[in-house]
Amino acid sequence: MKPITVKKIKKEYSRFVWQTNSNEIFTEEMTLFTLTSPGATYALAALESGHLAHVYFGKRADDEDLSYLLRLDENPYTPKVNERDMGTFMDTTPFEYPCHGIGDYREPAVMIMDGKGMSALDLRYVSHEIIPGKPLLSQKLEDCEICLPATFAENGEAETLAVTLEDKRTGLRVILYYTVFTELDVIARSVRIVNGGNEAVDIRRVMSACVDFDNDEYDFITLNGSWARERVMERCRLHHGKQGVDSVKGESSHQNNPFTALVSHTADEDMGEAYGFNLVYSGNFFAQAEVTQHKKTRFVMGINHFDFSWRLEPAAEFTAPEVIMVYSDQGIGKMSRTFHDLYRQHLIRGEYKDKRRPVLINNWEATYFGFDENKLIDIAKEASSLGIEMLVMDDGWFGHRDSDNSSLGDWFVYEKKLPGGLKKLADEVNKLGMKLGIWFEPEMISPDSELYKAHPDWAIQIKGLPMTQSRQQYVLDYSRKEVRDCIYGQMREILDNANIEYIKWDMNRQLTEVGSNALPPERQRELWHRYVLGVYDVMERLITDYPKLLLENCSGGGARFDPGMLFYSPQIWASDDTDAIERLKIQHGTSICYPASAMGAHVSDCPNHTVGRSTPFETRGNVAMVGTFGYELDVTRIPKEDREKIPGQIEMFKKYNPLIRTGDQYRIGNVFEDNMWDAWVFAAKDKSEAVFTFVQVLGRPNYRSRRIKLKGLAPEKMYKNHDSGEIHSGAALMNCGINVSLDGDFKSKVVYFSAVN
Ligand code: DGJ
Numbered sequence: 001m002k003p004i005t006v007k008k009i010k011k012e013y014s015r016f017v018w019q020t021n022s023n024e025i026f027t028e029e030m031t032l033f034t035l036t037s038p039g040a041t042y043a044l045a046a047l048e049s050g051h052l053a054h055v056y057f058g059k060r061a062d063d064e065d066l067s068y069l070l071r072l073d074e075n076p077y078t079p080k081v082n083e084r085d086m087g088t089f090m091d092t093t094p095f096e097y098p099c100h101g102i103g104d105y106r107e108p109a110v111m112i113m114d115g116k117g118m119s120a121l122d123l124r125y126v127s128h129e130i131i132p133g134k135p136l137l138s139q140k141l142e143d144c145e146i147c148l149p150a151t152f153a154e155n156g157e158a159e160t161l162a163v164t165l166e167d168k169r170t171g172l173r174v175i176l177y178y179t180v181f182t183e184l185d186v187i188a189r190s191v192r193i194v195n196g197g198n199e200a201v202d203i204r205r206v207m208s209a210c211v212d213f214d215n216d217e218y219d220f221i222t223l224n225g226s227w228a229r230e231r232v233m234e235r236c237r238l239h240h241g242k243q244g245v246d247s248v249k250g251e252s253s254h255q256n257n258p259f260t261a262l263v264s265h266t267a268d269e270d271m272g273e274a275y276g277f278n279l280v281y282s283g284n285f286f287a288q289a290e291v292t293q294h295k296k297t298r299f300v301m302g303i304n305h306f307d308f309s310w311r312l313e314p315a316a317e318f319t320a321p322e323v324i325m326v327y328s329d330q331g332i333g334k335m336s337r338t339f340h341d342l343y344r345q346h347l348i349r350g351e352y353k354d355k356r357r358p359v360l361i362n363n364w365e366a367t368y369f370g371f372d373e374n375k376l377i378d379i380a381k382e383a384s385s386l387g388i389e390m391l392v393m394d395d396g397w398f399g400h401r402d403s404d405n406s407s408l409g410d411w412f413v414y415e416k417k418l419p420g421g422l423k424k425l426a427d428e429v430n431k432l433g434m435k436l437g438i439w440f441e442p443e444m445i446s447p448d449s450e451l452y453k454a455h456p457d458w459a460i461q462i463k464g465l466p467m468t469q470s471r472q473q474y475v476l477d478y479s480r481k482e483v484r485d486c487i488y489g490q491m492r493e494i495l496d497n498a499n500i501e502y503i504k505w506d507m508n509r510q511l512t513e514v515g516s517n518a519l520p521p522e523r524q525r526e527l528w529h530r531y532v533l534g535v536y537d538v539m540e541r542l543i544t545d546y547p548k549l550l551l552e553n554c555s556g557g558g559a560r561f562d563p564g565m566l567f568y569s570p571q572i573w574a575s576d577d578t579d580a581i582e583r584l585k586i587q588h589g590t591s592i593c594y595p596a597s598a599m600g601a602h603v604s605d606c607p608n609h610t611v612g613r614s615t616p617f618e619t620r621g622n623v624a625m626v627g628t629f630g631y632e633l634d635v636t637r638i639p640k641e642d643r644e645k646i647p648g649q650i651e652m653f654k655k656y657n658p659l660i661r662t663g664d665q666y667r668i669g670n671v672f673e674d675n676m677w678d679a680w681v682f683a684a685k686d687k688s689e690a691v692f693t694f695v696q697v698l699g700r701p702n703y704r705s706r707r708i709k710l711k712g713l714a715p716e717k718m719y720k721n722h723d724s725g726e727i728h729s730g731a732a733l734m735n736c737g738i739n740v741s742l743d744g745d746f747k748s749k750v751v752y753f754s755a756v757n
Helices: 085-091 330-347 372-385 419-433 448-456 479-499 519-545 580-591 617-624 646-662 730-736
Strands: 003-015 022-036 040-046 054-058 110-113 123-132 138-142 146-147 158-167 172-181 186-195 201-213 218-224 232-237 240-245 256-264 276-280 285-291 297-303 310-312 317-328 360-362 390-393 435-440 500-504 550-553 571-573 630-632 665-668 677-682 690-696 706-710 718-721 727-729 738-740 747-756
Touching: 003 123, 022 123, 022 158, 022 519, 040 276, 040 571, 054 123, 054 201, 054 317, 123 172, 138 317, 146 435, 146 519, 186 201, 201 276, 218 240, 232 580, 240 256, 256 285, 256 297, 256 330, 276 285, 276 297, 285 747, 297 317, 310 317, 310 519, 317 330, 330 665, 360 372, 372 390, 372 646, 390 500, 419 435, 419 479, 479 519, 519 550, 550 730, 580 617, 580 665, 580 690, 617 646, 617 690, 617 747, 646 690, 646 747, 690 706, 718 730, 727 730
Parallel strands: 360 390, 360 630, 390 435, 435 500, 500 550, 550 571
Antiparallel strands: 003 022, 022 040, 040 054, 110 201, 123 158, 138 146, 158 172, 172 186, 186 317, 201 297, 201 310, 218 232, 218 256, 240 285, 256 276, 276 317, 285 297, 665 677, 677 690, 690 747, 706 738, 718 727, 718 747
16 A cells, blocks of 8 residues: 555435434545555545544554544534534544634644634645655744754655645644654654734644544553653553643653553553654653543643743744654554664664764763863773773863852863863873763853853843752753854864764753743743754754764753654763663663663662662673663772673673664563563564573572563574573573573673574
8 A cells, every 4th residue: 555545535424313303315525545554554534624534543454445434424423414513523523633712622732822812723624745755844933944853754765744724714724744654653743834814823832743532442651750760651541531741841851751652451562552652852742641521532742832832923834843653553562663663763863873882981970070181081091991982071171160050151171170171181082092072061051150241141031030040050042043153152162172072962950930031022932942942953053063973962861861852862861870770660661662772871880879779780781781881980999890890791782782772672571560570682673683681670589580481583483592502492482481590689681592593
């Protein structure tokens, strides 16, 4: 089947009319759109009335006419002969992009405020277009045009349907984009609003996707948490009313991730239906499932409408970010693997897209602010002798920063710590055969900084309100181009004068007193979104001007682990919690939709700085290996026996990284449910090899060996277990399992399997 088919359908329906106690015959002409991916079908229909109805989303149907699902012969789903009961039609029919104010009392996808103070919209179908590949998303602003992060696809890899709707009264046009990927069960949706009228309107809400499911028999999965406990997976049964997650902090947040899934009650890792939704956006988001009076579910996702408004002048356009929708009929595991494939192939860009990342050593947990050039060189010398490939100098190298109370915005070297400057440090580190990376927090300004003295108005603020400090810093007004230009200019100065090959881009506080000294009153509520666009603008400039640079995102740990950020940085620091046992949960939750190739993970010192736990060095390595891998400890001071393990650990990482970075991930254990153990497999796409990791959280008495069933192998292939030397069929390893025996708490084991002829 073609990815997108369009069919004009004319049908005769017979409908019982109680007033006349007889059947009435009526015809309905509609345009039916069917989107087909390898395993899924999505269908929508423009009815004769112009209403855009949702028809189906789920397992592949291989049928170009699913219009029978619309129930047009049933009351109240018959708009044409239903004027008397139009209200019921509006509040009951499944819609693609529901409006507010005309009878649909469920959650709307779009709301405006026009010049007359009216908020209702009546969007009806006007036209459609099929676009090969996938168009880019961008937003025009007064002084520039900013590209929005989004998945990309060449002609042949995807096809896009664009459906235009119009509200006759205001002239507002809404264009709905649906990109179907030919090799993955993914539909990417986004929305563009064009003001075709002759009066300005304010957009008060613009969701990027709405899906009206035909029942409520789903569990709702979300990824929630806090600092050092990001993306804890929660699952609960849908119930009447509204349930959802959002962010109102100006970033995607530690507390809720812009990901949710609806899964059948019986779905597990391997079976059942799973619908995953992920917003490609790094600011305030909104995701909600609403169970309606008739036990249907309306799901919406987009920019958070809370405190949001966007003025749209005549002829102006607004682009809402993209929602990725993934369908799986093989459980949550397959849903995750589809997200992983999509992000690795169609979102992450640049030099390191398909490359192993250098093994780094970061000095944050080793020294915090207490370092100087000599200390760093000592660390680098020891690290290079052990096979570590890059030194990352974290916070504290600029301005006069000895603690977190100053200098953000002053991106020039702190001579007291680095007397010869960054070039000297880079040259020294390079001489040791290592790369140098450095930390920036480009969105922030310290009250104690040269920048703040010169431009106090550049901080986000509301005149008359005290400015809330958080970590003793303010947030720069990234909606202003001159602010972005100044910060980026300083970054360039650094990058052009020393061989810096990696940047850790941090963001350590949320937004408060959200006001700009540069925006007019009617545009102040745009600041939340303009801020995020400004961040995207600087990141895009950075990776365009320095294409070989490795960018790692970070936000007080993992507060901005979202697909928007993955468009710029192939890896994101997952959490400030580096304890191997805590990481089991964090990395499990993160892997629900983000690939291991993107997960910043380090081996740190013990007792762990966040939870005080001591775990074996091997386990810390085995857990960090399911990520970008590096060290965050003072390698000159850790116990000798740990230090001596580093070369072997790096060798192991290099051996397994291609599998972990490009293979299929299968979660076997679930520490959210059973806190005793965890396990996972990364299998090659061609099933020729796999690496299995088992972590015993707590030891147990007697009968210590556990039987663990592997996943992701080919049942008919024979595999060599490189730990025991035994050869068994994939069927035996998966159906019967292997015995794993470990003594003690926090122990772990990695076993490599390769197919034999
Ligand atoms: C928060 C980050 O998550 C840490 O890794 C570290 O870079 C600090 N910020 C530095 O201030």
